[in-house]
Amino acid sequence: MSKNGKLLFRNYDPYITSPYGYRTSPINGTRAFHAGVDYGTNGKNIETFGISDGVVTGTGFQKALGNFVYVNYPSLNHGALYQHLDSIKVKKGDKVTKDTVIGITGATGEVTGIHLHFGWFPSSDINKDWHSKNFEDYEKYVFPVEAKIIGNPVLRDTSKDQIEVIIDNLYVRDNPNGNILGYIKEGFYDILDSKFRGNYTWYKIGEGYWIAYNEGYDKLYMKEEEDPETPEVPKEEPEEKPDDNLEDNEKTEVKESGFSKFLKKVLEFIKKILKKFGIV
Numbered sequence: 127m128s129k130n131g132k133l134l135f136r137n138y139d140p141y142i143t144s145p146y147g148y149r150t151s152p153i154n155g156t157r158a159f160h161a162g163v164d165y166g167t168n169g170k171n172i173e174t175f176g177i178s179d180g181v182v183t184g185t186g187f188q189k190a191l192g193n194f195v196y197v198n199y200p201s202l203n204h205g206a207l208y209q210h211l212d213s214i215k216v217k218k219g220d221k222v223t224k225d226t227v228i229g230i231t232g233a234t235g236e237v238t239g240i241h242l243h244f245g246w247f248p249s250s251d252i253n254k255d256w257h258s259k260n261f262e263d264y265e266k267y268v269f270p271v272e273a274k275i276i277g278n279p280v281l282r283d284t285s286k287d288q289i290e291v292i293i294d295n296l297y298v299r300d301n302p303n304g305n306i307l308g309y310i311k312e313g314f315y316d317i318l319d320s321k322f323r324g325n326y327t328w329y330k331i332g333e334g335y336w337i338a339y340n341e342g343y344d345k346l347y348m349k350e351e352e353d354p355e356t357p358e359v360p361k362e363e364p365e366e367k368p369d370d371n372l373e374d375n376e377k378t379e380v381k382e383s384g385f386s387k388f389l390k391k392v393l394e395f396i397k398k399i400l401k402k403f404g405i406v
Contacts, residue, residue: 128140128141128142128165128265129265130264130265130267130269131163131165131244131264131265133175133177134165134174134175134177134242134244135167135172135173135174135175136173136175138167138172140165140166140167140242141165141166142163142164142165142166142265143164143165143166143241144160144163144164145160145163145164145263145265146160146161146162146163146261146262146263146264146265147159147160147263148160152238153236153238161245161259161261162207162209162243162244162245162246162261162264163243163244163246163263163264163265164241164242164243164244165241165242165244166239166241167231167240167241167242169239169240170231170240171212171230171231171232171240172230172231173227173229173230173231174208174211174227174228174229174230174231174242175224175225175226175227175228176197176199176222176223176224176225176226176228177199177202177206177224178199178201178202178223178224179199179200179201179221179222179223180197180198180199180200180201180206180221180222181197181198181200181219181220181221181222182195182196182197182216182217182218182219182220182221182222183196183197183198183205183218183252183253184196184218185214185216185217185218187234188235189235189236190235190236191207191209191210191235191243191256192209192210192211192232192233192234192235192236192237193209193210193211193212193213193214193229193232193234193235194207194208194209194210194211194235195207195208195211195214195216195228195229196252197222197228198249198252199249200249201270202267202269202270203248203249204246204247204248204249204262204267205246205247205248205249205251205252206244206245206246206247206264207243207244207245207246207247207256208228208229208242208243208244209235209242209243209244209245210231210232210233210234210235210237210240210241210242210243211228211229211230211231211232211234211242212229212230212231212232212233212234212240213229213230213232214228214229215227215228215229215230216228216229244264245259245261245264246261246262246263246264246267247259247260247261247262248260248262270306274307274308274309275308275309275310275311276298276307276308276309276310276311276335277291277298277310277311277313277315277331277332277335278311278332279291279311279312279313279314279315280313280314280315280316281314282314282347283314283316284347284349284350285349285350286316286317286349287316287317287346287347287348287349288314288315288316288317288346288347289314289315289317289329289331289337289339289344289345289346289347290313290314290315290344290345290346290347291310291311291312291313291315291337291343291344292312292342292343292344292345293312293342293343293344294309294312295309296309296310296337296338296343296344297309297310297337297338298310298331298335298336298337299328299335299336299337300334300335300336301334301336302321302322302323302324302326302328302336302338303323303324303326303328303338304336307334307335310331310335310337314347315329315331315332315337316331317329317330317331318330318331318332326338326339326340327339
């Protein structure tokens with residue numbers, strides 16, 4: 127029985143004619159490693175499809191592989207090799223989806239009958255040659271759960287630490303660097319906690335909801351601290367000279383008072399002189 131093979135076809139559940147791993151080659155009878163999964167189609171040339179959004183990175187023909195197509199699936203972090211195709215329906219650089227026909231199954235190359243050989247390897251190996259690729263068992267691959275849109279954005283609040291999600295495909299996880307729950311909605315979220323994991327700072331934005339901070343994905347806003355009030359220092363009034371507070375008439379009176387005293391002393395002195403000489 128096939129677990130993932132049915133995703134390669136429409137309305138058809140293929141059977142496995144040769145699994146991934148060591149086997150006795152049907153071509154030369156020697157024991158060798160089979161770097162893919164062979165899916166039988168009951169001898170029929172039927173359409174084989176893309177399994178996610180991806181891009182065609184190469185097509186061609188080789189003696190052993192027959193007509194082949196390489197497709198990179200970034201969202202699955204894997205690349206795929208479709209071998210032994212009867213005909214190819216895409217070209218290098220084409221974008222593909224689940225509805226894109228990659229080719230028609232066939233018996234080109236070194237085969238014993240019509241089938242699809244499907245190779246599966248990490249996207250990091252996409253530019254390596256066939257012998258350097260780290261092929262994996264496609265039947266054991268666990269597809270990610272269909273992404274959900276999660277989150278309840280709030281209004282901007284300068285009194286709280288907040289993070290703003292500015293893209294529509296940022297993952298939200300159940301723990302820092304944990305399991306993917308879906309995509310977080312764009313908008314502002316209150317920061318409830320933070321932890322550093324896997325070269326990222328993770329922020330808790332809800333119960334069981336964590337997102338990673340990365341410039342270009344989200345923006346941080348720290349609450350605005352209010353400046354403590356500075357007591358107002360009263361201005362010192364300039365020291366005033368006594369005369370500066372007097373009105374003009376009061377200043378005149380002060381001057382006249384001083385002159386009167388002087389005049390009185392002069393008259394007393396003259397009076398003493400006159401008295402001395404017997405004049406008064």
